[in-house]
Amino acid sequence: MSNEFSLDATTESTAEHAIVLRDVHKSFGHGRYQVFKGVNLDVKRGEITFVLGPSGVGKSVMLKHILGLLKPDAGDVLIFGKPIPYDNASALNEMRKHFGMLFQYAALFDDMTVFQNVAFPLVEHRRSMTHAEMRLKVSEKLLAVGLDPEQSLDKFPSELSGGMKKRVGLARAIVLEPQILLYDEPTTGLDPVTRAMVDDLIVDTNKNFGLTSVVISHDIPSALYSADHIAFLFGGQIVFYGTTAGFRECQHPMVQNFLQSEERHRKEMHV
Numbered sequence: 294m295s296n297e298f299s300l301d302a303t304t305e306s307t308a309e310h311a312i313v314l315r316d317v318h319k320s321f322g323h324g325r326y327q328v329f330k331g332v333n334l335d336v337k338r339g340e341i342t343f344v345l346g347p348s349g350v351g352k353s354v355m356l357k358h359i360l361g362l363l364k365p366d367a368g369d370v371l372i373f374g375k376p377i378p379y380d381n382a383s384a385l386n387e388m389r390k391h392f393g394m395l396f397q398y399a400a401l402f403d404d405m406t407v408f409q410n411v412a413f414p415l416v417e418h419r420r421s422m423t424h425a426e427m428r429l430k431v432s433e434k435l436l437a438v439g440l441d442p443e444q445s446l447d448k449f450p451s452e453l454s455g456g457m458k459k460r461v462g463l464a465r466a467i468v469l470e471p472q473i474l475l476y477d478e479p480t481t482g483l484d485p486v487t488r489a490m491v492d493d494l495i496v497d498t499n500k501n502f503g504l505t506s507v508v509i510s511h512d513i514p515s516a517l518y519s520a521d522h523i524a525f526l527f528g529g530q531i532v533f534y535g536t537t538a539g540f541r542e543c544q545h546p547m548v549q550n551f552l553q554s555e556e557r558h559r560k561e562m563h564v
């Protein structure tokens with residue numbers, strides 16, 4: 294079992310960084326299109342790290358590297374200090390259990406109830422659990438994300454508001470009790486009230502469950518509100534990493550450009 298991916302007590306207490314990307318290079322199309330040209334990022338345990346950058350810059354590609362769905366052409370990805378076990382399917386599967394993921398549109402199954410949606414990972418990974426145990430676990434997670442289980446367990450996604458769908462998606466993301474939560478564009482396409490709700494949900498969930506969160510986004514107000522650290526991805530590299538205050542004052546031309554264009558976009562969209 295020595296090559297299995299497990300978070301034993303030593304790893305737990307010694308790894309300061311939940312995720313490390315070290316000089317990661319990645320190209321598509323037989324090297325013609327270079328997305329990463331040496332990405333370096335240290336995600337501190339317990340923190341909320343936002344990765345910001347314009348559309349098409351490689352934010353989703355970065356998430357796929359963190360989950361081991363893509364392998365770097367060169368460089369390393371470490372999870373709690375351990376390299377991703379690309380060549381060991383069962384260890385890779387084990388590693389992925391430490392991650393929860395919330396997709397852009399919550400990605401709920403429309404023909405399943407809230408209970409079935411949230412229980413889905415339990416059915417996959419906790420085969421010995423009884424239906425009653427699952428019901429209890431799902432209810433606990435729904436409560437944790439601010440939903441009343443009685444009112445929501447048997448509803449279908451079409452009966453839920455956008456904000457409630459996000460909450461259900463988040464309940465599903467934490468049902469296996471992950472240590473790291475990944476969000477891909479969690480506030481894109483939401484109205485301002487729901488956006489603010491999601492911002493609070495990200496902060497509360499990270500704190501209440503003692504998690505580490507990585508949020509891929511181009512939502513600057515959301516990042517300034519929720520992040521402990523912000524990383525800015527541009528031109529295949531992290532060109533800025535620092536606090537929210539540091540980000541506001543960052544003089545990097547691409548960061549300035551991004552700040553201004555997002556500001557303009559928000560004014561035009563009245564959001």
Ligand SMILES: Nc1ncnc2c1ncn2[C@@H]1O[C@H](COP(=O)(O)OP(=O)(O)O)[C@@H](O)[C@H]1O
Binds near residue numbers: 346347351352354355
């Ligand atoms: N599997 C793939 N094969 C080829 N090109 C890809 C693949 N995945 C992503 N890309 C390209 O990598 C670039 C970055 O994509 P993505 O990470 O989705 O951007 P973002 O999430 O920042 O908007 C895009 O130009 C995209 O077309």
Ligand SMILES: [Mg+2]
Binds near residue numbers: 352353354
């Ligand atoms: Mg993306």
